[in-house]
Amino acid sequence: MKSLAANINSLPLSLDEIKSAIANGQSLANRNLQGIDMSQMDLSQTNLSGAILIGAKSGETNFQGADLREADLRGADLKFANLTDADLRDSYLHRTQLQGCNLSGAQLESAKLQLALYDSLTIWPEGYDYRNSGAVGPYANLGGAFLNTANLRGADLRYANLRGAYLSGADLTGANLQGAALSGANLQGAFLTGAYLYQARLIGAELQAADLRGAYLTEVSWEQLQSIAGADFTGAKGLSELDRVCLCSRPAQELGTWNSFTRSNTARSLGSS
Structure with missing residues (x-):
């Protein structure tokens, strides 16, 4: 049964399935959301831990308080996304676009930020050493x-x-x-x-x-x-x-x-x- 569940979770979700899961308060942990356009959606407080979000389009998306631990966000577009108080510990943010992103209060311990792009409008958590993060x-x-x-x-x-x-x-x-x-x-x-x-x-x-x-x-x-x-x-x-x-x-x-x-x-x- 565990193997069957893993296979189901590896199947990519459609945008309608994602919206339905959010509307019903369902977890999206470990689900495959690769390349999905979720721009301007409200994903606040959503459980996305371990989710595959490679190349996802999430500009101006609301991730406030979301659980993104160990999520794979490589190459994702998070420009002007709201990630205040989000849990991004151990997440993968290689080459992620963080321009204008609000990360105030976010947890970034052990997050991998090599080649992530930020700009003067990006808001980092207080005290976070972003200059030496690889971004x-x-x-x-x-x-x-x-x-x-x-x-x-x-x-x-x-x-x-x-x-x-x-x-x-x-x-x-x-x-x-x-x-x-x-x-x-x-x-x-x-x-x-x-x-x-x-x-x-x-x-x-x-x-x-x-x-x-x-x-x-x-x-x-x-x-x-x-x-x-x-x-x-x-x-x-x-x-x-x-x-x-x-x-x-x-x-x-x-x-x-x-x-x-x-x-x-x-x-x-x-x-x-």
Whole structure:
């Protein structure tokens, strides 16, 4: 009988079944809710412990006081969700979108938050050390983090510590990296198209084949760069003449390298930025 119950629980529920269970006060513990769109639903006080919520769409959903212990919320959209006083102990929040989410009073002991995205509107429990949780957002401490090929499009990374971080191939299109510490970071092949890098520190960074088209580059620190071979600066904004002289003084081999993605070489891109 236990095996039969486990098999039943592994079957995905439809949205109508979820609504019926909630209306009847039934538990959704250990149920499969993967990928379900539950946006703006009222799931307050609901037992969702151990539930599979991978990729669920739960923007603006009310989870106030919900039991989400050991729930699998990897890649779920929880933007502007209400998680006040929710129990998220031992939950899986890898790559979960927490922008604008209200987590005040939530229990986050042993929750796995690696690569979860938050922003300045996210409200954390009082005293919770979110900057060192592995989550990605403003002021996050991600020094040396492995973020290769990570999807960080539009991420708010203002003043984040990304020293020595591995960001090769990462998608940082439109990301806000104002004041970010990127010294020694590996940004080879990273997509920084339209990114905002005002006062970012790129001392000793690796920028081979980085896509910086249309990026905002005012007051960036460029000292001791490892390489800019194949980096594309086409349409970059805010480069001072001193910046341009600094970048154009790089070895001819670097400046003559073509970016295989944008089909432009570094020297040409600096001439058009």
